């Protein structure tokens with residue numbers, strides 16, 4: 001039996017950190033358990049261990065021992081250990097060296113030019129796997145027929161220089177790994193479809209291609225988008241996208257292990273992975289092990305989004321790596337006009353050495369949303385406020401007591417859902433689901449999901465003249481999936497709606513071409529989705545979005561959180577909150593630590 005999550009044993013420093021809310025009971029529990037198993041009693045070492053466990057919970061793979069107090073700058077006075085004494089104590093710890101109790105070494109300390117980093121060994125290994133695989137893949141470059149590649153590039157990308165999409169495709173032709181970064185609507189999928197066309201042109205129709213994404217929903221969108229361009233680009237019809245899990249082949253006999261691994265690699269010539277910012281370090285390591293050296297790996301994603309909820313912002317880390325080598329000579333010969341163009345700065349050219357290209361031009365957003373997202377990404381608070389107060393009708397900042405507009409959007413969307421769902425019109429119901437979404441930073445409290453869900457339901461009940469009880473799954477109830485359910489084909493974060501159908505009810509989930517229908521009784525972990533957290537909205541977009549900000553003291557309110565919320569909107573974004581909260585968010589980049597690109 002596992003021990004209950006009690007922290008009665010927390011003493012001294014751990015207790016102080018737990019009382020201050022810096023450590024959760026589970027952090028202390030894991031650290032104490034490791035300490036007992038490994039024979040470590042030093043309080044500072046156990047504190048550092050608990051802080052490392054906490055860091056994982058918050059998306060960092062390690063902690064910087066020399067800068068521990070930065071982890072909780074707003075937590076007041078706490079008994080932080082002296083960094084150099086702590087580092088020495090960790091170095092000598094049986095948790096590092098293995099003790100009398102056995103060879104268990106759950107901690108790994110890595111010295112870097114920026115100071116010592118403390119990892120849980122398991123995650124350090126995973127970083128090593130990703131780093132080593134990438135370094136191996138960077139040792140050489142694929143041979144390419146430059147004449148054929150130049151001709152195909154010219155046909156696929158006829159625009160003026162600099163065209164970063166063309167550069168992305170040229171990278172994909174000349175590198176084993178290519179990272180195409182960019183915000184929503186910058187054309188990552190558009191480019192991926194053209195990259196495939198280029199690779200088919202170079203290597204013939206037998207090329208084996210895999211399309212993958214971290215969630216079922218993202219895979220469906222990728223497949224739909226590539227499929228819609230297949231005819232125009234001469235791609236084979238019926239390219240199928242799958243989740244990364246399914247690509248690797250989950251094994252029923254062993255959770256976390258896959259059919260494809262270092263000794264049974266994936267057979268594909270090209271693997272395109274979308275929404276890479278949502279891939280955890282663990283899954284990235286599994287993929288890195290399973291990819292053949294001569295497979296082209298194309299990673300697409302937005303590194304400015306919130307990191308994956310599991311540890312590891314692998315994409316952001318890969319994009320931020322200092323250049324390891326100069327750009328390849330073949331690249332310069334394929335796209336000399338783009339690389340030499342005035343609007344293509346040196347810093348971007350250097351990044352090409354790591355096969356990283358960032359698409360910058362938005363093709364989908366209103367100009368207001370794009371300008372706001374860009375200002376938020378850079379933390380430029382005055383610029384963001386100027387956009388928000390410019391009168392541009394695609395972006396708006398409203399004080400928390402000015403709710404008429406939000407109510408209108410909630411009621412219009414809710415009534416459309418009720419109407420379409422009662423009529424059994426799946427297409428209309430799923431379309432209504434994507435028109436407006438309420439996003440909150442928190443789950444609880446006056447700016448949290450619970451409060452705003454109840455408020456939305458009250459508005460909608462009044463407007464529809466019906467008593468709507470989310471516990472009785474009525475037609476028109478929007479749903480949010482909160483756990484992966486492989487058997488039902490649902491992923492954590494999927495949204496759907498209950499619809500009347502053939503005299504009964506079904507839950508419909510958007511899957512591009514055809515909706516996924518699930519009997520409501522088969523749904524295990526779902527909640528009403530009148531409002532949802534920004535974290536859960538990652539990877540989805542809506543026509544219009546209302547973002548409810550907490551007050552400026554909320555530590556969860558970071559630049560990445562606000563960027564992620566804003567970029568969920570295609571046409572209109574309304575922020576409900578005060579200017580002070582917007583400014584606080586922009587002043588708070590999420591502190592994440594990882595070793596990729598830093599360790600020797």
Ligand SMILES: Nc1ncnc2c1ncn2[C@@H]1O[C@H](COP(=O)(O)OP(=O)(O)OP(=O)(O)O)[C@@H](O)[C@H]1O
Pocket residue numbers: 165182183184185186187188189190191225363364541
């Ligand atoms: N070079 C281009 N010329 C014309 N239209 C483009 C170009 N690039 C992208 N688009 C269009 O812009 C829209 C957004 O492109 P796409 O879906 O590829 O972006 P994305 O970066 O993959 O977005 P997301 O991150 O939301 O998936 C699509 O309608 C696409 O056809």
